[in-house]
Amino acid sequence: MVFSSLEFIFIFLPVFMIAYAAVRKEYKNFVLFTGSVVFYSFGVKKPVYILLFLLTVLLNFIVGQFIEHSRYTKKLWLTFGILFNFWWLIFFKYWTFGTENINHFFHQSFTVKDIILPIGISFYTFQNVSYIIDVFRGKAKAEKNLINYGAYITMFPQLIAGPIVTYDHVAKELKSRSHAIHRVEDGLKTFTIGLGYKVLIANQIGGLWSDIAMIGYQSVSSRLAWLGIFAYSFQLYFDFCGYSLMAIGLGRVMGFNIPKNFDHPYMSLTMTEFWRRWHITLGSWFRDYIYIPLGGNRKGSKRMVFNTFIVWLFTGLWHGASWNFVLWGMVLFLIIMSEKFWTGKTLNKIKPLGHAYMLLIIPLTWLIFAITDFHELGIYFKRLLPFLPQKTYAVMEGDYKEYWKDYWKYFAAALIFSTRLPEALYKKIKNSFITVIALLAVFWASVYCMYKGLDDPFMYFRF
Template sequence: MEFSSFIFLYCFFPLVFVLYRVVGARYRNVMLLISSILFYTWGQPQYIILLIFSIGVNYVLGLLIEKQKREGIRKIFLILDVCINLFFLGYYKYYEFFAKKINAVTNHELLSINNIVLPIGISFYTFLSLSYIIDVYRKNSKSQKSILDFALYISFFPQIMAGPINKYHEIEGQITAHPINTSKTAYGIKRFIYGLGKKVILANTFGAVTDSILREPASQIGTGLMWVAAILYTLQIYYDFSGYSDMAIGLGKIFGFDFIENFNYPYLADSVQDFWRRWHISLSTWFKEYLYIPLGGNRKGNLRTYLNLLVVFFVTGFWHGAGFKYIAWGLFYGVFLVLERMFLGKWLRNNKLKFINHIYSLLIIITAWVIFRADNLHIAVEYIKIMFIHSSGHYYVAKFIDTRITIFIIVGILLSGILQSLVKKLKWAVYDEKKIYITESIAQLVILFVSIMMLVSSSIKSFIYFQF
């Protein structure tokens, strides 16, 4: 079920909203859990058993780890839990990738291809589960005694599909105590509407043009048009994913939860390191806390730090999908992070012409998104060649970009952080949970109206991160 679908906007959400306020506080978690299970079942009923099994295994092993006093046994339980979680993630997400490669290398069908459908949200709820079990093992958190409350943490419908990935020790107190009030609800509705507008008005518009351009053979796309497609996709994925995160955060607020912010105007970054402090914050902090630091972080010398960064971004890339292009995308960032650690970061910090830092960052980011968007690594290389080695191509930019799309691009670029940095009051108004501004309320009504009209006139387009 999509947040931007009519079944969610007109049926599911209003019903859950009303019931949540009608039932007593004692039963609200049960009501949210039932709603979350129904929400997940609507999209993939065949995988609800997998979700329930995952919840049960992590709940039991969490209790066993906390109860056990012997460190060796605790570690065995931890390893068992991690292996179980990664086994299911690996099977559903990566089995076919490896099977195809092994069969191709051996020229024999050693492994059967089962056409496995990826369970929605498995990458995200697997990381939620791992966060819980590691926090309990580290004694940063107590195990959750109520299986219903634990199941809600894993399956809560605003976050299960594509995050934010709320680490257990950051949110455990909210699971049992998440009071609601008028200002929090109003703010949640505001964030949801902004997220809906980002997705429906901006991301879907950019996505439609990007798809129409990249549908053409690479050999027929010229340098100018390729840069247009790259910029459009850069805008599309930002508004698509940050729009989803806004909607998830808004829904969380409506039901009394405070989710971690997932974006902080990432295209204002002045380095690759700064970009990853601003983009998909819940994922980057998850990897930092549960992978980078345990590997040694930057505490074991420069060479080990560089290796740790490359490992983390190899895993980051592979987490996004089973394909060499995702690995290349992750390592592409990893290499620049290593370079910034070695010497480039110092140069950027000392550079007085800061606009050069932003141009450098945007070039890396846009190029990385081309790798991410391409159908495969070979096509990604072709696209990048076209971008940086002049090619005339067969199509004029005007075939795909008219006045309307040009206005959308200008608006998209301005709202990606430039306008907010120039007009501070605009940024404060968006994140203000206490005040309701009349002009902002009017803007929200306009955004909601336009979003609904655009949804009526077009088909529902899934969020990009649902495929991960």
Template sequence: MVFSSMIFLWAFLPIVFILDKIAGKSRKLQNLILLAASLVFYAWGEPRYMWLLLVSILANYVLGLVMDKTQTAGARRTALILGILANLGILGYYKYFNFFINTLNKVAGRELLSMKDIALPLGVSFFTFQAMSYLIDLYKKKYGAQKNILNMALYFAFFPKITQGPIEKYRDFEKQLNERKQSLSLMGEGIRRFVYGLAKKVIIADALGSCVDRIYGLDLANVNGVLAWIAIIFYSLQLYYDFSGYSDMAVGLGKMFGFTLVENFNYPYIASTITDFWRRWHISLTSWFREYLYFSLGGNRKGKLRTYINISIIFVATGLWHGASWDFICWGVFHGFFMVLERLGLGKLLEKTKVIKHVYTILVLCVGWTFFRVGDVGLTLQYLKRMFLPWMYTASGFAVQELVTNRAFFLAACGILGCGVLQKCAVKISPRAEKFKNSTAELIFCMLLLAYSVMLMVSSTYSAFIYMNF
């Protein structure tokens, strides 16, 4: 089940919402209702791996209790290590087993080990990272262990964040389990946020995505420089509106039930450098790697060389987190290279410019997203040749109009404005633009967005969220 489906909008969400409100101020009953709903939500999309989620919840719950009751440093450390190995073991087997076996066989030049038919469990990259953050912070005594296994299960499985995050740290979620506040204003804010997220996904991301699929589905000989640039610009917008749309819906759903989830995006495409981009893109993942891996490696406290090595390690890990393939590793290494380059002095040079720094950032991102989308290093290099040497690749058996509609160009233009450009201009030109929030005009606008989104959902085919694959 996904947020942008009719079954979720017209059956699951209304039923859970009504039951939650009937429960009133009984937090225990509300938590039980939300937990049951979350397990149904997960089982709807991934019934065969329901046991894996439950085992993960139970194992981390027990290890947390053991760590909390044990006073000796050695025993606590042992429990922590067991917990991290168990969580990484789940992630490693289901997500990376075939990748490592395939790599080993290629290096050896023959089949040393056979690959297995392993499907990726829904949300495994997200709930295992949440589990590790819970155990690590518990080991550091930032809080006590959760004694109520139902509350622990709700932290793991809360349906707005189980499949694609945000990666919520337990210390931010803990108090909300029993002390969250609910109000009509918060509920209204959540509904508005959900509608905007749904519109991002259904109206913009899906429309651009169909054009992207058509272009990347062509034989390479039919892709000229113009089509290559259109494809990657559209994909950059599709990816942002798809994932940030989901995150908006997750945050909105959280507010509807009284929870405040962390923000995952802050207009990343107006970033002035790659360093700035990673402060704005997938914020919950970036902060997780910074806090639990980068600082553990020493951060920037052990000299410049060690800092550059640590940054490189972080971005190799970031690439691997996104997918078990060399394309994602190359994407991570590529971003890590520019992060190091900016620390070496490029960042200071860019800050002296007004336009060049943004052009540089967008170009780097477009190259990186090509690795991200194409899925083959050799093929990616061919697309990059067409992008940066367009005069060498001008032939195509298809006209642009056959692959990209005028509506798609219009939505792409709207998408570019909505990436932060329009918001910055509105604040500078007229402070009254802020008065649009919570106004009658915005209510009407949201109703129209919802109606149009539902119409598109009814008339179009199902399109999964991109980050459900990670």
């Protein structure tokens, strides 16, 4: 079940909200915990994964207690908790990848099983690990109520694809939070905006990327190839940003302040700035739990470069068990280091140059992210850069014109809503009657698209 589905909007959400509103404050976390497990069960392909999910909740709750109350074995319990959490992530996400590469490089024949990845495991693993580390550091008190901790980890708005919420961010709200009509109204508006981002922009413009994949990368013109990778860039942004806004909106309805996850990243002047604005909670997690513990930038330039390398290696691997994600992380590391030592000041100072640079670099890096097969990736790069040596392929002359006629309106919408202008306007007229009418139009247009089957799963579910 996904947020952008008729089942969620017209069945699960109303039933959950009625139950949530009907109980007293002391039982709301129980309803949230129970409802979230039910929500999770709809997306799980193997029932045993639900038991594993609940086991991780219980075990991390217990580990947190031992860490807080143990005098001499804190590190031992912390180590056990980290190993337990990452073992399951490694097994489900990287075991097949690791076995295939061992077979390839060492000429072995170990059996490779197609292991189904439990949905959301990357996100709830990071939240569990951040919790026990924060308890160890004394940054957070261990949660004494299992239901409260379960509600924190399983909270369905952010369970499947974030934002990654650290325990200290919601600790007070788990025990006492306000439920007011203006918060419900504001949350529903935010949810609707996210729904529009996902269904009316991401899904629609993503059709061009799907069309190109069906044609075959070798059979598209250079101009259509550029249109395609720009379409994918916009699709990825509005898909993930849309999910994050829906999560934030639902959290607000229930009295939680889920952190912001995107800050108009496509308006950045450098890749360094871009990754401060894109998936903000993931970047904060890597900063707080890997980069800073490794020494950050406190031990000189060489150590800073090494620490940044480790962060981007892990960032690439976190997104997927495939060599293209490793390459993607390494390319971003090299770009960010070049900005750190050479180009960054100039790009920030000369804004038109910075925007032109990002206009080129963003789609090229997303291309590495999008195509897992290196052979196909090479073909697409050559299509983008026609001056490179090309094999002879059948390309329909003027193909980009036909697709531009179908997709130009989605490009226009994506470009406009990538800027700060719509947000600035929304803040001014947020409480006006015009805004209510506009959001109702967005909601019912989204419902119509979902009814017609013009919907896709969220792209970050596979991470």
